[in-house]
Amino acid sequence: MKVVLIGFRGTGKTSVGRILASRLGLPLHDTDALIEQRAGMPIPELFRQHGEAHFRALEREVVASLRAAEGVIGTGGGAVCDPANVTDLRRHGRVFLLTAPPGIIHERIAGSDRPGLTALPPEEEVRTLLLRRKEAYLGAADICIDTGRRTPDEAAEIILGQIHGESVRSPDERRERDNLLSKFGLETVREMVDRDPGLMVCGIAGNPCAHSRSPLLYNRLFAHFGMNYHYTRFEWPDAGVIIRLATLLPLKGLSVTIPFKTDVMRHLDEIDDHAAAIGAVNTIVWCGGRMYGHNTDWLGVQIPLAHRQGARAVVLGAGGAAAAAVYALRTLDMDVTVLARRPEAARTLAERFRCRWGALEEFKGGDADVVVHTTPVGMEPDIRSLLAPCDLERKTTVFDLVYTPPETPLIRAAQEAGCETIPGTEMFVHQATEQFRLITGIAVTPELVREMLA
Template identity: 85%
Template sequence: MKVILIGFRGTGKTSVGRILAARLGLPFYDTDALIEQRAGMPIPEIFRRAGEAHFRALEREVVALLRDVEGVIGTGGGTVCDPTNVADLRRHGRIYLLTAPPGVIHERIAGSNRPGLTDLPPEEEVCTLLLRRKEVYLGAADVCIDTGNQTPAGVAETILGQIRGESTLSPEERRERDSLLSKFGLETVREMVDRDPGLMVCGIAGNPCAHSRSPLLYNRLFEHFGMNYRYTRFEWPDMGTIIRLANLLPLKGLSVTIPFKTDVMRYLDEVDEHAAAIGAVNTVVRCGGRMYGHNTDWLGVRIPLVHRRGGRAVVLGAGGAAAAAVYALLSLDMDVTVLARRSEAAMALADRFRCRWGAMEDFRGSDADVVVHTTPVGMEPDTRSLLAPCDLERKMTVFDLVYTPPETPLLQAAREAGCETIPGTEMFVHQAAEQFRLITGIAVSPELVREMLA
């Protein structure tokens, strides 16, 4: 058994960790103590002599040594800011994020001889670093526990209860969970969760979503990183019902697809700046009973098109994927025009981002350098294409966000016209890599994602 406690200084990691280790009959590993032992000097001296970079290098070495241990591990507040550390800690372990209000943390660490990490006053530094690290803390954690009003013994008992498999659901909630899982056709998920109380669940929410390759990708990545996670499909016509089921499961994250990317936002506790600007969420991270919304689709469009920065771009479509595409293209300083079959939809999207718009028939003469297709046209079993080879020019880069099939009718037309083509699998790869980081705290390369999809 491997139990990891993460969080800011003053949240009780060492005190709770020692109690847990004693109750479980396991060794307790304090990464800060191990770093001092390795360096032969206290942490303030490491910072004074060699700086934070050297301290973080030592920290990485210590965490790597703990990759396959059995025991309780308490880590420094900045440890999980390094995705390499998260991957080592997560391997065959369960990570608990201990939190507390900033004022409580400040009181607990007052008088510490640890050097500050910023030039800010101590209380302001706490607030600033908590905000800066929030995303990585939530991603790296399996469970979030607020220690602000609890004793270390009480927190340890909460964790022990979870390890023992004590359900936090009432009998009524358990019956509701089982009923919903049955309606969704997910009886196997109920069996897995009941059999293994340490299992965490993720899934794709959509209607339909049977075509999605996310379950294949995520389950292979979970196995690759030694994580006790299972990814499934939540296919249902109502997002509210999916969210209700998610809150009755040990769920960590959701990938959100058509038609729920906008609708899901009203069920979330927080939405990041990118998702808010785009008006769509494709990634939900859940921890501590709260849900956080993100959008990684725009990065899936942006990264493959970095080499066309500053060009003229046309976006075909005006839905949620189109909004992400426009946002991505504008971040690359492109001159963007939105074209859609419904002119009013194109106008509404273009007005949001202050770019040009028109109807599909306006494509000819647009003199585009980049064409991004965001509609479902061409997705299996559809064999249509919005553009023909005669509509395209050799200088164009054509990016089709449809990824089933990998070679869409539009991409076939673009190849015939001599264009550079980018398949929708590239968007999927890059958005999935960022989504996996948000949900798990682990950074994966595009190459590994492609390998897992093969």
């Protein structure tokens, strides 16, 4: 058994770790103590003589040495900011994030001889570093426990209950969960969760979402990284019902697809700046009973088009995917025009990002260096394309965000016209790379994602 405790200094990792190790009859591995052994000096002296970079390198070596270890592992406060550490800590382990309010943390660590990591006053440093590390903490964790008003014994009892499979659900909630899983056709998920209380669940929420390749990708990645996770589909016409079911499961993350990217936002506790600007969420991270919304679609557009920075771009469509595309193109300093079947929808989107707009019929190939298609037209089994080869010019880069099939009617038309083409699979790869990091804390490469999709 491998139990990992992460979190900021002063959240109780050492005290809780000792209790857990004793109760479980397991060795305790304190990464800071192991670093001091390797360095032959206390950590404050290590910082003074060699600096933080040297400390982080030793920390990485220590964490890697514990990759296959059994026991309770207590980590330093910044350990999970390095995705390589998260990969090693997560392998065949359960990760518990201990949290506490900034003021309580400051009180607990006051008087420590540890050097500061910033030039800020101590309490302000705590708040700043907590905010800076927030995504890393939430992503790396399976379970989040607030220790601010709990004793170490109380926090340890909660963790032991999780490890021993004690249900935190009332009988009524379990019946509701089972009824919803039956309605969704997910009886297999119920059996898996009941059989293995340590299993964490992720999924894609959409209607439809049967075409999605996310379950294939995620389940292969989970196996690759030795994670006790399962990814499924939540296909239902009501986003609120999906969210309710998710709260009744040991769920860590959701991918969100059409038509829920805007609708789910009203159910969330926090939304990041990118998702708020775009007005759509495609990624939800659960931790400590709170739901955090993100948007990674824009990166799936930005990264493949970085070589066309400053170009003239036309976005076809005015929905949630179009908003992510316009946002991405504007970060690349592109001159953007939005064209849609409903001009009023194009106008609404364009005015948000201060760009031009019009009807689909107004498309002129000579006015576009880049064309980004964001509508569902061309998605299997649809065989239509909004543009024909004669509409396009050779100098144009055509990016179709539809990825089923990999070669869409629009991609074929663009190839016939001699255009550079970018298939929707590239958007999927790059947005999934960032989404996996947000949900798990593990950084994967686009090459690994493509390999897993093959």
